[in-house]
Amino acid sequence: MSNTEKKMKKVFSRPNALADVPTHYCPGCTHGIVHRLIAEAIDELDCLGDTIGVCPVGCSVMAYDYFNCDMIQAPHGRAPAVATGVKRAKPDNIVFTYQGDGDLAAIGTGETVHAATRGENITIIFINNTTYGMTGGQMAPTTLPGQVTQTTPYGRDTDTAGHPIRVSEMLATLDGVAYVERVAVDSIKNINRAKKAIKKAFEYQTQKKGFTIIEVLSTCPTNWGLDPVKALKWLEENMVPYYPLGVYKDKEVAVNE
Amino acid sequence: MGRITVDEQRCKGCGLCINVCPKKILKLSEDKLNDKGYSFMVCFDMDECIGCARCAMMCPDIAIEVER
């Protein structure tokens, strides 16, 4: 059956907020998907001209080249403090940070918790892939028990290396937080949910509702030693049970456990 | 009813799109590599494309445009 002669129209193309440049991310790395979701949210809220992004140290250190808004590169872990400085100086701008698990939950734990508890009107996009990617795959605060990494070569032993941190659950306990949701990008269904969550977080910021954070379960095929498709499967089978998806706090809505 | 355009130079041959295509009409190029040395995605039966855009939604490199 041939295609009809009716004119076809574009139903999917690059968002305006995403720079038209190749990225340095590994093949199949889900950073690219999340970057796109953020860019789509910015486009749909028509706030590119007012947005200022803060990028971390990690694989996404060069995110300043990938978004078409003003960008600031922050020291490792300190993006929430940098974002606080930006937002306090320019309360009408839209400010977001983009951080990995080491950045947000290891070295930056203090900055993360305090920006959240102060209720800073910023949006944090937290990429949880259970590993320190840029430096070659070491243990992260979110590495699962038993997971093999460069610094847990025999598998993470909770007796010596402690337990992972569930960031969404932890931050949901703080009164200053307006909205926390954990999503994943391993399937079309989950990507759609992630897009809605990210857009809602930005919307809450434009409505000055307070601190919003979206934790995005992501893959690191290179350091997990899996091909990109198998990496998505690993995420579904291992990460989702430990880090359940869902809304952990939404001050507009009572959230039932 | 649907058509995709692939930026062969942007594609990193990760295979995520191939995995989600409901019509199973995508594959990696067998005898060609792009300038970066990657095999890239090729649609081998465009007539079957329904323009669902799942391939594009899965692509981390925004290498796919979709029309319907």
Add this chain to the structure above:
Amino acid sequence: MERNLMKGNEALAEAAIRAGCKCFFGYPITPQTEISAYMAKRMPKIGGVFLQAESEIGAINMVLGAASTGTRVMTSSSSPGISLKAEGISYIAGSDLPCVIINVQRGGPGLGGIQPSQADYWQATKALGHGDFHVMVFAPSTVQEMVDLVTKAFDLADKYRMPTMILADGLLGQMMEPVTFPDEQSINEYDKTWAADGHKNSREHNIINSLILSPDDLEKSVQERFKRYDRIAKEEAMAQCYLTDDADIVLVAYGATARVTQSAVDLAREKGIKAGLVRPQTLWPFPVEQIRTASENASSLLCVEMSMGQMVDDVKLAINCSKPVHFYGRTGGVIPTPAQILTEIEKIAGGAKE
């Protein structure tokens, strides 16, 4: 002009506000906590921002953020807290951002003590953070000078796009002296088109960044910055000279120590010793020319510091080690007295009693 009796720390804070400081991020630490307390009261009244950060690290990163938007911003701390800020300051310098940092020095190292010291001179002038960079360092010695130099610090920070520091000490921070503030000062406007404040779809997006992975590009970037530093060294070094025209022994001291040293110079003169004093007001750039000129006819120099001797090498270098440079210092929070310094002067002049 109205004179107010003010504590040094508070005068610093008020001067910053009058110089157009719109954001202050701080953290309590003795002996400078009054700066935060004063800002907490004053900033809301002028529509500015005061925030007590989670740590000195949080504070310096908030400074980085606000500075990125082109806003005049300040933080303050004391010795151990300045150590915490090192990485942030390096990023601020490497991103070519303006800001003002106050260090009200206390005894160290480690937790040290809470009494005044000048033991952070090396940190301030040689290595406030990692990498090839400088910070302009101002050394006030009176509460009035705290006011004057804060105003200058904000101006030059914007002019040269770099961090600037007021290197004070606990004595200056805690003492009370009469001060006058500049009337209706005109705040110089500098180009801020580089700022990341939202491009409103009317310009290219700005990136504030210090990551340059290509060695050639990074070298070029650092060399460009050092060209600016060379200009600063030529144009912005400041020092005051006291009785140096005919001085045989030239003393060099800064900050609160300079006041004690000046008293010692007077005592020496009473005893017929031709002593003089050069008081650097900028520690970076170091007033090399002024020290050279002032000591042209001297036979030796005496460097006096509240430390184990951190400025003394810079004095030697300033005169190419052409004359003996002696050192007298107290550290740990001990403040030298004029009599103690006089004893050193007499030793050098020959004929001192033990």
